[in-house]
Amino acid sequence: MTSVWSDPVGLPIGESGAVVTVGTFDGVHRGHHDVLARLVALATATKRPSVVVTFEPHPLEVVRPADAPPLLTLHDEKLEMFAQCGVSYVAVLPFTPILASYEAEQFVDAVLIERFRVVELLVGHDHGFGRGRLGDIDVLQALGASRGFGVTVLPPVHAADGQAISSTAIRSAILKGDLPTAAAGLGRPYSLAGTVIRGDQRGRLIGYPTLNLLPPPLRKLLPPDGVYAVRVQTPQGPFGGMLNLGPRPTFGDASRRIETHVFDATHDWYGAPIRLDLIARIRDTQAYSGIEALRAQLALDEAAARQTLQGLATATSAEPLS
Template sequence: MSLNGPLRCETARDLPPALRGGVVAIGNFDGVHRGHQAVIGHARDIATREGRPLVCLTFEPHPRTVFRPDQPVARLTPAPIKAQLLGALGCDAVVEQNFTRSFAAASADSFVTDSLVDALGAAHVVVGYDFHYGTRRSGTAQTLRDAGAAHGFGVSVVDAFDDEGGALVSSSRIRSDIEAGDMAGANALLGYRFMVAGEIVHGRKLGRTLGYPTANMTLPDDTILMHGIYAVALRRPGGGAPLPGVASFGRRPTFDDGAPLFETFLFDFSDQLYGEHVSVSIFARLRGELQFDGVEALVRQMDQDSLEARAVLDAATPLSPLDALMSFGGGN
């Protein structure tokens, strides 16, 4: 596994000729959870065995958002994070196919001939058990097998992936866990620590006056992360070991009750991060956001939060080789 990002293409026809003729894994892959990883892993095994490139075909924006713009899907992994995860899993390129109503209206046969055969030159296609394609979702796993036989590419369909309790691993379950503040449950389904990302921006610098200078970033408006205090590890661009810390996400009710901000205090760190695009792995939710009577009470609680976050991070072990790479800075 490597953190070197894959090539990202906006459409299938943007794929360079050198990457044509590969194994193509298809799906939305929102969250890149353990079920998605099973699909990617199956495709990676075929690509390795046959000496072919591995290409992931995804869709941006999420198709459900296109059809229900009044009810957009809250993304677990925005496109840059998703591409990073897919690259870490071995994908050489990620095609972020622009999903529009006109694209969705194309027939199932057109999707096969235009995208898979003509644009990607697919030698083998791997999909999940519930994959549909083409207008009105008329294409199924069986029609894809038939198309592969007609056009000369192999097709593999990966079964549903259940957790240790026998329940289906799904993006909707993970969203529900995160919305409820159950980071342990969400991370277990993801197979790695849930991540947020963004640019470090200037804040009011209140943390400095309290002895807790923070690196601040604004999360998307549709974020599903609960307000509260979290044990985290921040990864800077360009590599290096993730930096441990404690983060607050919320409106700062003790001070201004302002717009939500994700503020990370890094342990034993004094560098400037302004302008850097960072990612933050969330290990645990420690507590909810509280309003304190004064600064002294707030600082006492922050001291306690820091001790608890250190204990959580010191005891943490990787959930998977992917988690070892993304959250701990080392792969297997």
Template sequence: MFYWRDLADVPDGFGPSVLTIGNFDGVHRGHQVVLEQLVSAASERNAAAVVISFDPHPAQVHRPDSAPELIMGLQDRTETLGDTGIDALLMMHYTLELAALTPEEFVRSVLVEGLRAKAVVIGHDVRFGRANSGDLSTMQSLGEQLGFDVIVIDDYGSSLRTSTTAAGERRCSSTWVREALEAGDVSTATRILGRPHRMRGEVVHGAARGRALGFPTANLASASTGYVPADGVYAGWLIDSSQVRWPAAISVGSNPTFDGLSRQVEAHVIDRPLEEIDVFDLYGQTVVVEFVRRLRGMVAYRGPEALVEQMRLDVDQTRKVLSTEQRAYG
């Protein structure tokens, strides 16, 4: 996949292309439906499948005090988009100057002159250009004027049952993913995303309480990317810089047993003796933590002994959950 951070990086003569535009935060199953249709339409037209996205998120520029927390960081968004089969990704730096372009200026300079668009894949609710003044009819009019097709996706995404018991369905969306993570419901987040939610960050030194209790942890730096789910203990995976996947019990919270104040994400690798893997060897590495299932909420225990007993139970339950997942997904 070609990856460009600026329109000027696109090689002269690139194209023709079939493209779509969006933030694609989470690259959830709804996004994946759009991208599948993009790749199919590009193949039919013997053109390159191109995604135009933005960094930072437009909301972080226009309303930084109320912008939603991002589901995934830039590296994970880029890699996940690349896994969908697209040919190129233009990750445009979003600025007020870019936002000031009229719909025609944006389409003409980026889509037509920059990427030689043969077709554009969009939904009925598309908005683009200065003050979001461009809509579907605007794009269709510009397509007729500038010589590209507009492929409208009737259901811009995919829907899922809201729960295993509820009869109603809800359209997959980044908002729904955030709601699920805010509630600690990483199982629902997995259903919407089509894969476990993940965070990525550098392993840093913590208070070393886990090691003293016999449960050493890899602590993620506060600058880690990815939406932090609700406080609690989760079964999941730690993926090290060599792409080795380790089963892990993951704690999110402020360590209330020890009157902690700041929220931390820390992963205890299970079923590996310290002589084989010492998690402190991970210091300085950038690792990925994947959340599979929430085991319990965060609780303050009456002293270290009670906490250790609960941590043993957490490890046992983590082992069972991940064993079941491996049998289900191979």
């Protein structure tokens, strides 16, 4: 079971030390999963705890706020992903101006050695740390050699097109509405989570009732406005559905909404936590001449979404067991 510690000074690491990795891990994508799997395997083999050291908020929000990227995974989403990977501990360091000012040597001594008793450190090939990220792999390996801990530098994991999987590339795909590419990098569909709230019941009046979600925090990355095929993860299990993300120009409503019509379900989910797994983009947002024209388009959207979801289910069921 994974334990989360916001006060790493009290982390119960024994005299034998720990196997550690460090990073922001936004998205916890396939490249991150490779690091985490190797971390857990090495920790198990050496009978030591595995420790993920991560930061809140994202370091760029402190050092260069204008360059801070929107987040693929909010804090709680990231912790959930870590727990699924089977690490022993997740230590969340508050990223402050003081921590940002640490030189590479100071970060290694005060954080990795003093707090976490690092014996083996696993990092990605492009890892940088310390003030201005001046502590590159060469610096880290030299510090490991002089301080007596091992440093393993892991190669990138590549996508089908040969490009290294990265949070930046996944963000780019999502911003283009290219959800299959994003899912290939993440190893799962990109998702939005929230609590169901009451809407204005317009969908119900035209035969397409919807679940309305509270909007996520502004730091969460959203794809372009439009209609999407989604899998709706509910307390009663998963259902197919279609999501309208954005305004409702047919009704003169310019506010950005998250409304999902759930297929083949009639449950009352008000107040319930829901997760939307975004599978594919169907079309852009557009205005229609009236209710009947909108209803006709929604019927086409539903058919397209069902076909997409059926194709996904068929492809998944055809995959060989590993």
